[in-house]
Amino acid sequence: MPAIKKILVANRGEIALRVMRSARELGIKTVAVYSEADRNALHVRFADEAVYIGPPPSAESYLRIEKILAAAHSTGADAIHPGYGFLSENEDFAQAVEDAGLLFIGPSAKAIELMGSKLAAKAAVAKFNVPLVPGTSEPITDVNAAKKIAAEIGYPVLIKASAGGGGKGMRVVEDEASFHEQMERAISEATSAFGDGSVFIEKYITKPRHIEFQIFGDKHGNVVHLFERECSIQRRHQKVVEEAPSSILTPEKRKAMGEAAINAAKACGYYGAGTIEFILDDKLNFYFLEMNTRLQVEHPVTEEITGMDLVKLQIRIAEGEKIPFAQEDLKMNGHAVEIRVYAEDPANNFLPDIGTLQTYKRPQGHGIRVDDGFEQGMSIPFYYDPMIAKLICHAEDRAGAIEKMIRAIDEYEITGLETTLGFCKFVMQHEAFRSGNFDTRFVENYFKPEVLVSANEQEEIIASILATTLLNGNGNSKQADENTAKQPVVSNWKKNRL
Template identity: 50%
Template structure:
C-alpha cells in the first residue's frame, strides 16, 4: 500500500519550487504554505494547492509546527517535505508529523536530535571511529570554564553553537584577549537563532578546506555516498560557492571519506538524505565537523555529476523503497559549480537587502541551471534568508564549468536590490579559484573590504554610459512627443551642439558628466579626466545597444524616475540624475541620528536617554535575515531619544536613536 499521494512542502522560495517540481514529475499532488509576505510568491503558484499559515515573520508562520500540521490535515496531504532551513532539522517537527500520522520526508527524529547537537554528535562520531577535531564538549560550561578550556586547547580556536549551523553562533578566536567577547556574542546569536546558548570549543584547523560527503540511507539497512562537494568559499562561515568534485580530493581520498561517512550514517540508524561535513587539512587529514540531517542547498552540483535527482531519492526512500543504486553503481562524470545569489551588500558588511525587484532576467546556455523562487515585481521581504537563487553550471571539466558559470552570471540581471553578483564574479575569475588552490580563508585573503567597495562603485566608463543613456532616452521621448522620429534627436538649427552638463549620483558619490552631441547617436562624453567616444544605437526592451570607440556592446537597463539601473555584465549600478536637485547643507563627519540600515527586528537596546557615548559605542543590535548587526554611535555626545524597544520590528531608514553631539545644546 502506498504511503502518500499528496505532499505538503513546509518551506518557501527556491527549495519549495524545486521540491514541487520533482513531486509533480513522480505524480504526487503538492500543497504549498505561505505567509502574508509570500501570498503571490512563485512557490505558491507552482503548487496544486496553497494554504495560508499566518503573518510574515517566520516565527509566526513557517516555524509554527501546529500550523503546518493543521495545513497538511486540512489539505489532505499525507506527507511533509521540510526543504532545508526552517524546521528541516527540528526533531520536534519530525515527531509531530509522525504522531499526526504524516510521513516526514527526512530522517527519524532520534537522528535529528543526536546530530543536531554538535557536542552529542561529536561524541557519537568519536565512538564510531570517525576522526574529530580536538576540543571541549561539556554540557553546562559557563564562560569562565570555557575560557579555561580555551587556554588549554590553544589558539586559534573556534567557538561554536552546539545547536544549529549556517555560521550562526560561530566565532574564530585568534588570541585569548578576544575570547570573552566571542563567547558573549556567539551565545547571544545562538540563543536567538536556535533557542539554545550552549557552546563548544574546537581547535581551529588553519588553511583547511570545507569538504562534505553526501550520504543516503533507506529503512532496509542500505547506505551509500554520492561523492563530495567543496564548500570552502564562504563569507561569515556561510557558503557562497560550492563545487563537485573537489579540486583537492583524489579518487582514493574520496573512497576513504565516503566510507567514513557511510559508517557514520549506519551507526546512527540514519534514513534519507544527509551530509557529513569535514575539514580537510592541507596534509590530507580530515576531521568531522557536523552532520546536516536534510537536503543541502548545494545538492544540484551532486545531481549534475551523478545524473541523479536527490529529491526523487528522498521521496522514494520515504515511500519505503530501497535505494535506487548500490555503491558500486554510483558514478561521477564531469564537473559542476554552484553560486548562491543573495540579496546583500558585500561592500557594506554583507548587509541583507530588502525591496522591490524591478527587473529579474535569467540567462540560458548549455549546462546552466538556475533554481529560484522569485519573480519580477515582487518585494524581497526582510523576514527570511538573503539567498534568492542558485546558479549552477556543468561542464566536461572544471574550467568549462567555471567559464559557463561566469557567462551565466554576466547574463543574469537583477535591478531594485543590491546583490552579491559582482562578488561572485570576482571570486570565479580570481587566480586562486581558477587554479583550485584555495581554502576557507579565501574571502579574507583575496577580497579586501576596500576592493569590494571599488567593485561596487561605477567606474568612469559606466558613468559616461549612464549619462549618455539618460540624455539620449529623454531626447527620444521629447522627439516622439513632438511627432518626430529618432533622426531628429540632437538636431538643432545652430549646427554645432552645445555641451550638456549632468550631475550624476551613485554609490561612489557625485560625478560631473559632460556630453557633447556629435550626431544623432554619437556623443563625446567627459567624466573627470576621461573622455569617451560613445554611441547609443538602441534603447528597447530593457537592452541598451551601444559602442565605445567603435567597439559594440550591450547592457541591461531600467529607467525608474531619475534613476537608471545599468548592468553591462559585471553587476548592477544605480545612477541618479541630480542635476537639478537643490544643494544640501554639508553635515560634517556624523549626524548623531542613528537609522536602521534595513528592515529587521531589534534584539538589544544599549542606549539610554541622558547617557554619554563616544563614536563606536554599540547603541542597538538589529537582526535581519538571520544575521545580527551592531549599530554604533557616529559622534560623541549624549543620548537624546531612544525610539525603539527590544523585539520591535523596524523599517529601513527608520530613526532609532537621536544623539546631541558634544558642544551642541539639546533640541
C-alpha cells in the same frame, strides 16, 4: 508501505518549487502553504492546492507546526516535505508529522535530535572511528575550566555554541589574554540565539576548507554517499559558492572521507538525504564538523555530476523503497559550480538590500540551470532569507564550468536592488579560486569592496570608448564626445549590481 499521493511542502520559494516539480513528475499532487507576504509567490501558483497559514513573520506562519498539520489534514495530504530551513531540522516537527499519521520525507526524529546537538553528534560518530578535531567532548560554561582546556589543546582555539549554527555563538581565540572575554561573548550570544549557553572548545584549524559529502540511507540499513561538495567560499560563516567535486581531493582521500561519511550516518541509523560536513586542513587531514539532517541548498551540483534527482530519491525512500544502486555503481560526470544570488550588497559587508526586481532575466544555454522562486516585478520579502536564486553551471571539467559561470553571470540581468552577482564573478576570475588554492578565509584574504567599484569603472570606460568609436565611424566624432560626456554608460555588469 503505500505510495504517496499528495505532498504538502512545508516551505516557500525556490525549494518549494523544486520539490513540487519532482513530485509532479512522479504523478504526485502537491499542496503549498503560504504567509501573507507570499500570497502571490510562484510556489503558491504552481501547487495543486494552497493553504494560507498566517502573517509574514515565520514565527507566525512557516514555523507553526499546528497550522501546517491542519493544512495537511484539510487537503488530504499523506506526506510532508520540509525543504530546508524553517522546520526541516526540528525533531518535534518530524515526530508530530508521524504522530499525525503522515509520512515525513526526511530522517527519523531521533536522528534529527541526535545530530542537532554538535556534542552529541561528535560522541556518536566517535564510536564509528570518524576523525574529530581535538577538543572537549562535553558542553562547558565554566570560563576558567575552559581556559585550561584551551591551553592544553594549544592556541588558536574555536569556541562554538553546542546548539547553534550559522556562525552564531562562534569565536576564534588567538591567545590566552583574550580567551575570557571571547568565551563570555560566545556564551551570551548562544544563550540569546538558542536559549542554550553551552559551548565546546576545539582546535582551530588554520587554512581550513569546508568539504561535505552527500549521503543517502534507506529504511533497510543501506547507506551510500554521492561524492563531495566544496563549500569553502563563505561570508559570515555561510556558503555563497559551492562546487562538485572538490578540486583537491585525490581518489584515495575521497574514498576515505566517503567511508567516514557513511559511518557517521550509520552512527544514528540514518535514512533519507543528509550531509556530513568535514573540515580539511592544509595537509588534507579531515575532521567531522557536523551533520545536516536535510536536503542542502547546494544539492543541485551533486545532481549535475551524478545525473540523479535527489528529491525523487527522498520520496522513494520515504515510501520504504531500497536505494536502487550500490556505491560501486556511482560515477562522477564532469564538474558543477553553484552560486547563490542574494539580494545583498557585497560592497557594504553583504548586508541585505531588499527591493523590487525591476528587471529579472535569467541566463540560458547548455549546462545552465537556475533554481529560483521569483519573476520580474516581484519584491524580495524582508521577513525571510534574501536569496533570489541559485545559478548552477555544469561542464566537462572545472575550467569549463567556471568559464560557463562567468558567461551566465554576465547574462543574468537584475535591477532594482544590489546582488552578489558581481562578487561571485570576482570569485570566478580570482587566481586563488581558479587554481584551487583557497580556504574558508577567501573573503577576508582577497575581497575588498573597492574591487567591485574599480571593475565597474573599467567597464564604463570600455563601454564609453566603444560608443565613441562606433559613432566616429559614422563621422559623428564631435557629437559622440558630447554624448559621452553627458550620458553615463551602463554595462550589463553594472546592471547586475544596480
